[in-house]
Amino acid sequence: MVAAxxxxxxxxxxxxxxxxxxxTNKAGKLALLGxxxxxxxxxxxxxxxxxxxxxxxxxxxxxxTKWCRIQGGANAVVTLEKEFAKLTGAKxxxxxxxxxxxxxxxxEALGIGPGDEVITSPYTDPGTIAAILSARALPVLADLDPxxxxxxxxxxxxxxxxxxxxxxxxxxxxxxxxxxxxxALAKKHNLKVIEDAAQAHLAEHRGRKLGTIxxxxxxxxxxxxxxxxxxxxxxxxxxxxxxxxxxxxxNHGTSRRGLTEMIGPKYRMNEFEAAVxxxxxxxxxxxxxxxxxxxxxxxxxxxxxxxxTPQKLYDGMNAGSWYLYAMSxxxxxxxxxxxxxxxxxxxxxxxxxxxxxxxxxxxxxxxDTILNMKxxxxxxSAERLRRYRDECQCPRCDQVCAEMAMIWASGPLLAxxxxxxxxxxxxEKVYVNRDQLKPA
Ligand SMILES: Cc1ncc(COP(=O)(O)O)c(C=O)c1O
Numbered sequence: 001m002v003a004a005x006x007x008x009x010x011x012x013x014x015x016x017x018x019x020x021x022x023x024t025n026k027a028g029k030l031a032l033l034g035x036x037x038x039x040x041x042x043x044x045x046x047x048x049x050x051x052x053x054x055x056x057x058x059x060x061x062x063x064x065t066k067w068c069r070i071q072g073g074a075n076a077v078v079t080l081e082k083e084f085a086k087l088t089g090a091k092x093x094x095x096x097x098x099x100x101x102x103x104x105x106x107x108e109a110l111g112i113g114p115g116d117e118v119i120t121s122p123y124t125d126p127g128t129i130a131a132i133l134s135a136r137a138l139p140v141l142a143d144l145d146p147x148x149x150x151x152x153x154x155x156x157x158x159x160x161x162x163x164x165x166x167x168x169x170x171x172x173x174x175x176x177x178x179x180x181x182x183x184a185l186a187k188k189h190n191l192k193v194i195e196d197a198a199q200a201h202l203a204e205h206r207g208r209k210l211g212t213i214x215x216x217x218x219x220x221x222x223x224x225x226x227x228x229x230x231x232x233x234x235x236x237x238x239x240x241x242x243x244x245x246x247x248x249x250x251n252h253g254t255s256r257r258g259l260t261e262m263i264g265p266k267y268r269m270n271e272f273e274a275a276v277x278x279x280x281x282x283x284x285x286x287x288x289x290x291x292x293x294x295x296x297x298x299x300x301x302x303x304x305x306x307x308x309t310p311q312k313l314y315d316g317m318n319a320g321s322w323y324l325y326a327m328s329x330x331x332x333x334x335x336x337x338x339x340x341x342x343x344x345x346x347x348x349x350x351x352x353x354x355x356x357x358x359x360x361x362x363x364x365x366x367x368d369t370i371l372n373m374k375x376x377x378x379x380x381s382a383e384r385l386r387r388y389r390d391e392c393q394c395p396r397c398d399q400v401c402a403e404m405a406m407i408w409a410s411g412p413l414l415a416x417x418x419x420x421x422x423x424x425x426x427x428e429k430v431y432v433n434r435d436q437l438k439p440a
Contacts, residue, residue, distance in 0.1 A: 026429040030436050031348035038426040039350025044419060047411030048228040057279035061271045069268055076274035081234070083281065087202070088209040090217070090236035092243035095269035096250050099198035099220025102233035103131030103168070105267055106194045106216040109245035112137050112165050114379035119159050120168040120196070121151050122360035122394045123401070127220070128170055128196050129361055136375050140164070141362050143394040147312035149173065149326060149404075152396070153181035159391065160185070166192040171200035171210050173406070174226070174321030178314050179205050179213055186214070194218065201227050202288045204318035211236050216246070221277060226291070226321050226410045227284065229276040232269055291322035291413040294420050298325060301424035305431045307333040307342070308405060322413050324356070326406040337437045342430065343405065345437060349426035353405040360397035367392055
């Protein structure tokens with residue numbers, strides 16, 4: 001990288017700014033090259049947060065010596081289930097020890113197992129496919145819409161076959177996937193839908209909360225999520241029988257009637273986790289609104305900066321959870337400068353963006369592992385497993401991994417408007433002064 005002369009910066013600036021007319025004049029020496037940073041050591045709000053309410057709730061749960069839901073009494077887990085069902089508008093909720101456990105509970109409750117296939121995304125947390133693999137079913141990976149980072153319904157439809165039992169769409173970054181089309185596909189092919197809403201608390205599609213639109217919906221309360229307790233999860237749903245099965249599965253197969261009726265691991269949430277969550281209830285909507293407002297502001301500023309395109313949102317999206325504020329980096333609009341150099345230049349201006357997931361799940365070694373397992377060789381034909389290997393190509397997911405630049409948003413999007421102004425200013429400054437950078 002070299003610093004350009006003041007004259008060439010001015011020339012570059014005057015050459016480019018009119019083409020994107022709304023940019024304010026951010027010409028100046030990049031901080032990476034010794035200039036003044038836009039933001040000076042101003043950390044954004046940390047996440048998760050802790051306040052006295054949370055500490056008191058845990059102390060109270062500890063002193064009660066009722067640490068487990070089956071001990072009865074004033075029960076935080078049962079209260080959490082009622083409150084979370086109310087929050088989402090679902091009829092029922094079953095709290096679990098993680099989002100992965102919630103998803104696996106749903107797979108088992110729907111009777112999905114060896115020989116069955118579930119279509120999901122390669123661009124997600126490994127917990128999504130772990131839930132399918134734990135039931136020894138086959139996770140079939142469909143490719144993405146590279147602008148929204150969500151499942152591409154056309155590729156989903158191509159991958160449906162006679163063994164497909166369910167779709168597991170992921171609401172990536174906390175924004176709705178292409179739900180209108182995914183739900184239409186499920187109806188057309190008579191498939192169940194398990195929404196992976198692990199990142200999508202309080203997000204809405206056409207007036208309904210995510211997680212309540214498919215047959216079952218799952219959430220994570222892992223530390224980074226907008227509602228967090230370290231590790232935790234929940235299943236929500238409206239079908240009485242199915243949700244009763246979810247309770248039974250998550251309770252080592254033992255039903256509310258006290259009979260051991262099904263195959264199930266022990267996935268019960270403990271009282272401390274529920275206490276931490278309930279202590280965050282007040283302010284939940286206020287924080288959600290603040291994230292949505294700040295996200296809207298950032299998006300309005302990015303429309304004039306062609307090297308970063310915010311996540312595409314589908315029609316019907318009323319509100320996102322904004323767990324992550326995600327953008328695609330287009331190096332062709334930054335003189336071919338690679339993403340790592342761009343992120344370094346931005347970090348020097350005081351703004352940290354992350355590339356997030358390094359590679360899609362279609363590139364991880366679990367595929368070799370399962371193709372060599374007796375249960376998969378027995379339950380799926382050799383021809384199916386050969387085709388499966390070929391299907392595990394997701395070039396648009398590779399593109400997303402290569403272009404992603406995102407803000408961990410649970411805490412940072414709670415910052416002030418001035419902080420958002422500075423984030424956008426820093427991005428704009430690097431863009432306007434891009435001629436000071438050269439490819440690594
Ligand atoms: C999209 C998605 N699915 C599933 C999970 C798994 O949830 P957990 O980590 O609570 O098991 C996560 C968690 O990061 C996630 O982001």
